[in-house]
Structure formats: C-alpha cells, structure tokens
Amino acid sequence: xxxxxxxxxxxxNIEVVYNKAIQALRGLSLAVPxxxxxxxxxxxxxxxxxxxxxxxxLLPMENGLVTEGRITFDGEAVEQTAPHTLVRRGLFHVxxxxxxxxxxxxxxxLTAATYALTGRDIxxxxxxxxxxxxxxxxxxxxxxGYLSGGEQQMLAIGRxxxxxxxxxxxxxxxxxxxxxxxEEIFAIIARINAEEGVSMLLVExxxxxxxxxxxxxxxxxxxxxxxxxxTEKLTSDRDVQEFYLGLSHKSYRDIKHYKRRxxxxx
Amino acid sequence: xxxxxxxxxxxxxxxxGTGSLMALTGVAFVIIYKATxxxxxxxxxxxxxxxxxxxxxxxxxxxxxxxxxxxxxxxAALIGGVIERTMIRPLLKDNPVSVFMVTIGLTSVLIGVxxxxxxxxPRRLPEFLPQQPVLLGDAFIPSxxxxxxxxxxxxxxxxxxxxxxxxxxxxxxATATDRAAASSVGIDVPGVFSFSWMLAAxxxxxxxxxxxxxxxxxxxxxxxxxxxxxVVIVGGLDSILGALIAxxxxxxxEAMVGRFMGxxxxxxxxxxxxxIVLVVRPYGLFGTHEIERL
Ligand SMILES: Nc1ncnc2c1ncn2[C@@H]1O[C@H](COP(=O)(O)OP(=O)(O)O)[C@@H](O)[C@H]1O
Ligand SMILES: [Mg+2]
Numbered sequence: 334x335x336x337x338x339x340x341x342x343x344x345x346n347i348e349v350v351y352n353k354a355i356q357a358l359r360g361l362s363l364a365v366p367x368x369x370x371x372x373x374x375x376x377x378x379x380x381x382x383x384x385x386x387x388x389x390x391l392l393p394m395e396n397g398l399v400t401e402g403r404i405t406f407d408g409e410a411v412e413q414t415a416p417h418t419l420v421r422r423g424l425f426h427v428x429x430x431x432x433x434x435x436x437x438x439x440x441x442x443l444t445a446a447t448y449a450l451t452g453r454d455i456x457x458x459x460x461x462x463x464x465x466x467x468x469x470x471x472x473x474x475x476x477x478g479y480l481s482g483g484e485q486q487m488l489a490i491g492r493x494x495x496x497x498x499x500x501x502x503x504x505x506x507x508x509x510x511x512x513x514x515x516e517e518i519f520a521i522i523a524r525i526n527a528e529e530g531v532s533m534l535l536v537e538x539x540x541x542x543x544x545x546x547x548x549x550x551x552x553x554x555x556x557x558x559x560x561x562x563x564t565e566k567l568t569s570d571r572d573v574q575e576f577y578l579g580l581s582h583k584s585y586r587d588i589k590h591y592k593r594r595x596x597x598x599x
Numbered sequence: 600x601x602x603x604x605x606x607x608x609x610x611x612x613x614x615x616g617t618g619s620l621m622a623l624t625g626v627a628f629v630i631i632y633k634a635t636x637x638x639x640x641x642x643x644x645x646x647x648x649x650x651x652x653x654x655x656x657x658x659x660x661x662x663x664x665x666x667x668x669x670x671x672x673x674x675a676a677l678i679g680g681v682i683e684r685t686m687i688r689p690l691l692k693d694n695p696v697s698v699f700m701v702t703i704g705l706t707s708v709l710i711g712v713x714x715x716x717x718x719x720x721p722r723r724l725p726e727f728l729p730q731q732p733v734l735l736g737d738a739f740i741p742s743x744x745x746x747x748x749x750x751x752x753x754x755x756x757x758x759x760x761x762x763x764x765x766x767x768x769x770x771x772x773a774t775a776t777d778r779a780a781a782s783s784v785g786i787d788v789p790g791v792f793s794f795s796w797m798l799a800a801x802x803x804x805x806x807x808x809x810x811x812x813x814x815x816x817x818x819x820x821x822x823x824x825x826x827x828x829x830v831v832i833v834g835g836l837d838s839i840l841g842a843l844i845a846x847x848x849x850x851x852x853e854a855m856v857g858r859f860m861g862x863x864x865x866x867x868x869x870x871x872x873x874x875i876v877l878v879v880r881p882y883g884l885f886g887t888h889e890i891e892r893l
Contacts, residue, residue: 394692394782416783417786420782420784428780432777434773437772437776441769445770447766
C-alpha cells in the first residue's frame with residue numbers, strides 16, 4: 334500500500350506468546366497510513382486484541398510477549414517502551430470492554446487522561462469531548478460506573494480525545510451496544526478521524542459497521558491475516574460477503590467446509 | 600461515685616491525642632491501599648523503624664531537632680522506596696494474597712533490622728516538644744499529647760487538601776481501580792507505586808516520632824499497628840477522611856472506656872465497634888464499595 338514515510342504504524346511479522354506457552358499471533362503484519370482508518374476484523378479469539386496490546390505495550394501486564402518481528406510507531410520502534418511513554422508520544426489504546434474508572438466521575442476520568450499530555454506543550458481540553466459527546470457534558474459530575482454502556486464507550490473515546498493522540502487503537506467499540514447506538518458512535522468516530530486528523534486502527538467483530546467507516550481492512554483468523562485490501566475491494570469480495578458480512582445464510586458447517594477447502598487450495 | 604465533668608473532658612482530650620496518632624498512621628496505610636490495593640500489615644513496623652531512625656539522628660548523632668526530623672523523613676522515604684522496589688513490585692502480577700503475605704514477612708525484617716542496629720531494649724527519645732502543659736479552660740492536657748495532636752492534625756489536613764485538589768490523587772485512584780487502564784491513559788503506574796510507598800513510609804515515620812516522643816520507643820512498638828488496622832477497617836480501607844474520623848473516635852472511645860469502666864474493657868469496646876461496622880457496612884464507614892452495575 335503506502336510508502337513507509339506515510340505510515341503512522343507498522344507491524345512487521347510479529348509473533349506473540351502468552352504465558353510462554355500459548356501462541357496467539359503467527360507472523361502477522363499490517364500497516365496504518367497517516368490520517369486513515371484501518372479496520373482489523375475477525376471472529377472471537379482470532380487475536381485482534383492481542384495485536385492492539387502488542388502495539389500499545391500492554392501485553393507484559395498480561396504475561397504476553399512479542400517474540401518475533403518489529404512494531405514501529407511513526408518510524409520508531411516501540412519494543413522496550415513503557416506503555417505510558419507510548420501514550421505520551423501519541424499512541425492511545427481504547428481497550429476492549431471500555432475500562433473506564435468506575436468509581437471516578439466522568440470529569441475525573443478525563444483528568445486521568447491528561448497524564449497523556451505529560452512532557453508535551455498542550456493545555457488539557459475537555460470541551461472537545463463534550464462537543465463530540467454532548468451527553469457526557471450533562472453527566473460530567475456523575476460517577477462513571479453508573480453511566481449506560483453507550484455513555485461509558487463515549488467516555489472511553491473521550492479520554493482518547495483528551496490525550497491528543499496521533500493514532501488511536503479502538504478495540505470493539507460496538508461491544509454490547511444497541512444497533513442505533515453503534516451507528517451513532519461510529520459516525521462520531523468517523524468525524525473524529527476526518528476533523529482531528531487522527532489515524533485509527535479499528536478492531537471489530539461487527540465487520541459491516543467497521544467497513545462502513547474504514548479506508549482499508551484486514552481480516553484475521555487464528556493469529557494471522559487471511560485477506561486484506563481497500564474497503565471497496567473487501568466489500569465486493571464474495572468470500573468476505575459470505576463469511577464476514579453475513580450476506581449469505583450458510584451455516585457454521587459450511588464455514589468449516591470452506592476452511593477445509595481453502596487449506597486444500599493453498 | 601459521681602463522674603466529674605472535668606475528668607470527662609481531660610480523658611476525652613487525652614483519647615483524641617492518641618486517636619490522632621492512630622489516624623495519622625491509618626492515613627499512611629490508606630495511601631498504600633488506595634494506590635496499590637496492598638493490605639500492608641507492616642504499617643506499625645514502618646512507624647517503628649521511622650522512630651528508631653529519628654532516635655539515631657537525634658540521640659545517636661546528636662543532631663538538632665530541625666535537622667533530625669527532615670533527615671528521618673528522607674531516610675523513611677528511601678526505605679519505603681526500597682521496600683516497594685524489592686518486595687512489592689516483583690509481585691505486581693501475582694494475586695493480592697501473596698503480596699499480603701510478603702508484608703507479614705516485612706514486619707519480621709523491619710524488627711530484625713532495628714534489633715540488629717539498636718538492640719531490643721526500650722529507649723527514650725530526646726525531649727523536643729515544649730514541656731509546658733496546655734490548659735484548655737480548666738482542663739489539663741500533657742504537653743506531648745497536645746502538640747502531637749496539633750502536628751498530626753495539621754499533617755492530615757494538608758494531605759486531605761492535597762488529595763482533594765491535586766491531580767495525583769486521581770492517578771492514585773485510577774491505578775488502584777485498573778492498572779492496565781491507568782497505563783493506557785498515560786499514568787506512570789510503577790511511578791505511582793513507588794510514590795505511594797515512599798509517601799506512606801514518610802507519614803508513618805512522622806507518626807513514629809510522635810508516638811515515640813509520647814511513650815518511648817522499642818522494637819515492639821509496631822503493635823500500635825493493631826489499633827490502626829481497626830481504625831482503617833472501621834473508616835474504610837481507601838478513605839483518608841475515614842481514617843481520620845475513625846482514628847479520633849476509637850482513640851476517644853478507648854480512653855473513655857479505660858478510664859470509666861476499666862482497662863480490661865478497652866479491647867472489648869474496640870472490637871465491638873469493629874464487629875458492628877463489619878456487619879452494617881463491610882467496606883467501612885467511608886470506604887467505597889465496588890460498583891457492581893456495569
Ligand atoms: N491474557 C491471556 N492469557 C492467555 N491467553 C490469552 C490471553 N489473552 C488472549 N489469549 C488467547 O489468545 C488468543 C487471541 O485472543 P484475543 O487477542 O483476545 O482475540 P480477539 O480479540 O480476536 O477476540 C485466544 O486464543 C485467547 O485465548
Ligand atoms: Mg478482543
């Protein structure tokens with residue numbers, strides 16, 4: 334795809350092992366061009382969250398280790414970098430399951446994110462959060478644990494906005510939300526990308542909604558990429574339509590059959 | 600037998616004096632718990648080693664008070680930092696129970712160090728608080744009780760104010776709630792760990808200097824920590840304000856019961872309060888309980 338200089342994030346052939354035993358990624362590569370939204374799709378357990386944790390250096394906290402390969406953020410290697418240092422350099426990871434600080438208020442959650450500005454000459458700005466998510470403005474003094482699921486997701490993205498990142502890793506923002514709310518939040522994610530110029534690596538199981546806002550997509554299975562391409566190409570691909578966008582009514586058995594066939598062919 | 604009003608007042612004031620020191624030590628415990636969720640059973644021994652370090656500077660090296668107090672606090676902070684770095688951080692990924700066990704071991708280590716350096720003998724700290732007893736109306740308060748109350752209260756007032764308005768208070772709470780999420784928003788989690796142990800060790804050492812100046816020091820003075828555990832359980836493990844109020848209350852209660860019912864009822868009164876609180880509010884009077892709805 335793009336030349337290396339235009340990439341904000343580059344993952345090259347990484348292998349990840351948990352607890353020194355379980356191999357979760359096998360030679361996985363992907364790239365995020367500056368200013369673009371890249372979707373990383375795949376079913377539950379494929380290894381999507383592992384990719385994001387490898388990039389944001391949160392893996393060691395879960396006893397995971399990148400054993401092979403390279404990850405570069407804006408041309409610099411991220412291995413050996415502490416997670417908070419990466420955040421302060423502009424790489425923000427919105428973790429799966431939102432992970433808001435439940436017993437802090439909305440505003441305190443945003444204040445916590447101002448640590449991402451340490452060492453950078455940027456004044457904290459909460460108004461940007463309240464502009465994109467007016468609902469949070471009304472609830473700024475509420476305890477975050479009492480917000481609805483959608484509001485918590487907004488707060489998780491809001492913390493990223495406070496951190497003024499150059500790239501945001503988003504892990505399943507649609508998880509557990511009603512379809513209408515999913516559309517609303519994805520529209521805002523697309524706006525943030527366009528208006529703030531933030532690049533994004535968007536992990537989703539919900540392929541159709543992710544591809545509706547992404548510029549490029551990767552599809553992964555059991556630790557490796559199986560298909561990738563610009564969004565238009567992916568959405569017109571028959572296999573993708575069938576197995577990831579749910580446009581056919583084939584059963585799980587057919588999928589297994591398909592996988593077997595694919596293995597024979599490759 | 601009529602109980603005289605003045606007796607009640609004097610006993611109450613003495614109780615609040617002891618209570619303020621329990622509260623201050625409780626605050627040190629809470630700081631560690633707030634940031635790291637570690638139940639530090641060695642808080643009494645951290646107080647003790649602070650008192651001995653002060654003894655070393657003020658009696659051993661005969662430094663003046665204005666030099667030996669700051670020197671003690673600096674050394675205490677270093678000790679706190681070393682404990683965190685060598686005994687606590689390696690266990691970060693393990694379950695809280697193993698960290699809790701390590702703090703039990705820490706009590707023996709600290710007692711051992713003190714007995715090696717200073718022997719097990721009880722000692723007196725040099726007098727440094729004004730000797731003149733304080734009169735409040737007709738009530739007579741021993742000067743050490745009065746001044747240690749004032750110092751402890753001032754320090755707690757500063758800590759409460761700082762944690763209410765300073766962003767670092769939020770970093771502490773965020774780290775306690777979810778370490779990975781705290782890292783993910785840019786908080787230096789290992790830094791928060793070090794900081795909280797260093798601050799707690801400093802506060803505990805200050806409490807040790809005050810406790811020691813009232814009652815002398817010995818390698819067994821860490822037992823003071825037992826009352827402190829009752830204080831933090833009653834006040835709520837993660838509430839500085841809770842430690843303050845529970846400390847004053849339990850100090851007062853123990854003094855009143857000891858004076859008017861007899862010393863043998865003190866423990867009974869304290870543990871009755873503990874039991875009632877555990878039944879009615881298991882997370883303490885001011886502690887936060889986990890928010891279950893998500
Ligand atoms: N903390 C962990 N410890 C051990 N194995 C893990 C851990 N997290 C994930 N795994 C394993 O790694 C694989 C990929 O998981 P994950 O990256 O969470 O997938 P996804 O996000 O695509 O659902 C799964 O087989 C999962 O069991
Ligand atoms: Mg996942």
